[in-house]
Amino acid sequence: xxxxxxxxxxxxxxxxxxxxxxxxxxxxxxxxxxxxxxxxxxxxxxxxxxxxxxxxxxxxxxxxxxxxxxxxxxxxxxxxxxxxxxxxx
Numbered sequence: 750x751x752x753x754x755x756x757x758x759x760x761x762x763x764x765x766x767x768x769x770x771x772x773x774x775x776x777x778x779x780x781x782x783x784x785x786x787x788x789x790x791x792x793x794x795x796x797x798x799x800x801x802x803x804x805x806x807x808x809x810x811x812x813x814x815x816x817x818x819x820x821x822x823x824x825x826x827x828x829x830x831x832x833x834x835x836x837x838x
Contacts, residue, residue: 753779759801760785761792761818763810771805789813793821800828808837
């Protein structure tokens with residue numbers, strides 16, 4: 750199985766349209782294992798139970814914003830080295 754087919758990506762954004770645009774972009778490059786969270790709190794719970802290999806997060810969100818989510822993920826040994834991209838727009 751190709752690397753891209755095994756890669757798990759978590760997309761975090763409170764705007765459904767943004768989540769779908771990122772999904773489409775990832776799908777176009779062959780990434781199929783994509784999980785979604787509508788806010789940082791939901792994303793953190795997902796990362797603690799079933800960690801993704803990469804996180805792509807919006808900066809401005811309710812509950813936990815992108816930076817707060819990044820700090821929380823970095824606080825746990827199992828996820829502290831997870832690549833994390835913050836988007837804003």
